[in-house]
Amino acid sequence: MKKIFLVSVLFVLSMSVFAHGFNNKGLGLMKYNPNPTSGDVGSALNLYLGPGNSNGFGFTFGADFEIPLIDPNLTIGPGVGFGIGHASYWGYSVTTTDIKLDAIAYYYFDWLIPSMPDQFDVFINSTAGIKIRNTTERYESYYYGYDIKDVHESSIVFDFETYVGGRWNFSDKMSLYAKAGYGSYYGAFGISFKF
Numbered sequence: 620m621k622k623i624f625l626v627s628v629l630f631v632l633s634m635s636v637f638a639h640g641f642n643n644k645g646l647g648l649m650k651y652n653p654n655p656t657s658g659d660v661g662s663a664l665n666l667y668l669g670p671g672n673s674n675g676f677g678f679t680f681g682a683d684f685e686i687p688l689i690d691p692n693l694t695i696g697p698g699v700g701f702g703i704g705h706a707s708y709w710g711y712s713v714t715t716t717d718i719k720l721d722a723i724a725y726y727y728f729d730w731l732i733p734s735m736p737d738q739f740d741v742f743i744n745s746t747a748g749i750k751i752r753n754t755t756e757r758y759e760s761y762y763y764g765y766d767i768k769d770v771h772e773s774s775i776v777f778d779f780e781t782y783v784g785g786r787w788n789f790s791d792k793m794s795l796y797a798k799a800g801y802g803s804y805y806g807a808f809g810i811s812f813k814f
Contacts, residue, residue, distance in 0.1 A: 660727050667809025677704030679803045683723045698723040702803050710759040721748030741785040750778040
């Protein structure tokens, strides 16, 4: 897991260096600019919902805030998420709830696509943080009479996720948001509010 995280960070940093050299624009906030040739993406609040990748059927809701840092195509910020999943079969059921606290990085690579329209942005997204998981398992037995046994378990685990995605910028302040990959969900859809 640590190797995957390290490789993702090195990839994002190397893309940044090869694209723009060490063109450091400081640590201040920049105004959002969806023009792909400028590279000056700005702060954005992303809200999204996707089918859960926990136990069985469920969903995950997430929110994160992007802050431009170091490179004009890189944003880093905090993120939170909540997920729930449920599965049952043959006298057994399990319900899982997750609360996530993450650091999230987006790298925009619009400059790789020739003639990229201003209305669209594409990115790779990586998250690292902790996941607080609560699991309830229920066992039902009818062999020796009706018997139900509930098992509750809580854990805190390190969480790493990576996605690719994009935005359709339908106005200067809002865009539709979608990403797919591996993590708490295989895909998510939502909306971005840009500053």
